[in-house]
C-alpha cells in the first residue's frame with residue numbers, strides 16, 4: 001500500500017499517465033478527434049467555467065468509458081445515520097463531549113466505509129451550496145466493486161484508527177492516522193481497510209480547501225505546498241461487470257449499477273485533484289516571547305467564506321512542539337467564541353484536558369459556549385516552573401472551526417450513546433481565587 005507513487009505540490013497543474021500506457025495523454029489539446037488508445041476524454045469541473053484563474057479548477061480524464069454509462073440512480077438502502085437533517089433535535093448550547101465513537105461490532109457483520117458513515121453535526125444546505133457537515137466513519141471491510149462520490153461538496157478525511165487504502169479515479173493513495181486526505185466534490189473513490197477503522201470527516205458545501213494565507217509569516221511555514229501528495233494515474237484492469245456507483249446528492253445517498261469500473265482512467269491532467277498530507281510535516285510557528293497565540297496559527301487548510309478572514313471551516317491541529325513562553329499561562333485560555341469549535345483526538349491526550357477527552361472521541365463548543373482548561377490543567381499551569389518544555393509529545397488533537405452555528409443530529413445526541421453527561425463537571429471545582437491584595 002505505502003509503495004504508491006505520488007505527485008508533490010498543492011494547487012499545481014499536474015499531468016499523469018498510467019505507466020503501463022505511455023503517451024496516453026493527448027499532446028497540445030484536450031479533445032482530439034480520436035484520443036490515444038481510443039480513450040474517451042471527459043472534463044471534471046470543480047469550479048464555474050468562468051471562475052477567476054486563481055480559483056479555476058478542472059481536470060481532463062482519459063478513460064475507457066465515459067462516466068455517463070450507467071443505469072438510473074435508485075435510493076441507496078443503508079447508512080441510515082448519514083443524514084444531514086439539522087432540525088431533528090432542539091438546539092443545545094451546552095458544552096458537549098463524546099466518548100470514543102464505536103468501531104463496528106465484532107459480530108462478524110461487514111461494514112464498509114459508506115455503510116459506516118454517521119453524521120454528528122452541521123449547518124446549511126447542499127442545495128444552496130453553503131454549509132458543512134461533520135461525520136464519523138467506522139468500518140471493518142472494503143468497498144468491493146463499488147465507488148462513492150459526493151455531489152454536495154468536498155470531504156476532508158481524518159483517520160484516527162486503521163490505514164485507509166483509497167482508490168480514486170486519479171490513482172491510489174494510502175492514508176494512515178496522523179495523515180489526512182481531501183477528496184473534492186464529484187471525484188469517485190473506494191476505501192479498502194484491513195482492520196477495524198475509525199475517523200472523522202469534515203464536509204464543506206461552499207468551496208474547496210486551500211492553504212491559509214501566511215501574512216507576515218512570509219513565503220514558508222505551516223503546511224508547505226510541496227508536502228501535499230496527489231496520486232499518479234492508475235486504472236483497474238480487471239474486467240468488472242457488476243459495479244455500483246453511490247452518490248451523495250442533496251444530502252441523500254443513491255446507487256446506480258454499471259457494467260464497468262469507474263477506475264478506468266488511464267491518464268489525466270489538471271489542477272482539480274485528490275490529495276493527502278502527513279500532519280507530522282507541519283512546520284509549527286508560535287510565540288517565543290510571551291502569551292498564548294490564537295489557534296489559527298496551527299491552520300493546515302481552510303475553506304474560506306466570502307467574508308474576509310472568516311472560514312466556513314478551518315482544519316487546525318495541535319502538534320507536538322516546544323513551549324517556551326515566559327510569565328505566561330501556557331495552555332489554551334478560557335474562551336467564548338463567535339465561531340463553533342469541534343475537536344477530535346487522533347493520538348494521545350489534549351493539553352487543556354488530559355482526562356475524559358479520549359482518542360476517537362470529540363468535543364463541541366458551540367457559538368459563545370464558554371470553555372477552557374479543566375481544574376487540573378489550570379492549577380498545574382498556574383504553578384508550573386516556566387522552563388522550555390516539549391508539549392503534546394506523541395499526541396495529535398485537531399479542530400474543525402466554523403463560522404456557522406452547528407446543529408447536532410439525533411444520532412450525535414442520542415443514538416450513538418457516547419455523549420458524556422458529566423463533561424460540565426470538569427470546570428465546577430475551579431475556585432474563586434480573588435484576593436484584595438495584588439500578588
Ligand SMILES: O=C(O)Cc1cc(O)ccc1O
Nearest residue numbers: 294295332333335341352371
Ligand atoms: O481547546 C480549545 O477550545 C481550542 C483552542 C485552543 C487554543 O490554543 C486557543 C483557543 C482555543 O479555542
Ligand SMILES: [Fe+2]
Nearest residue numbers: 335337341365
Ligand atoms: Fe476554544
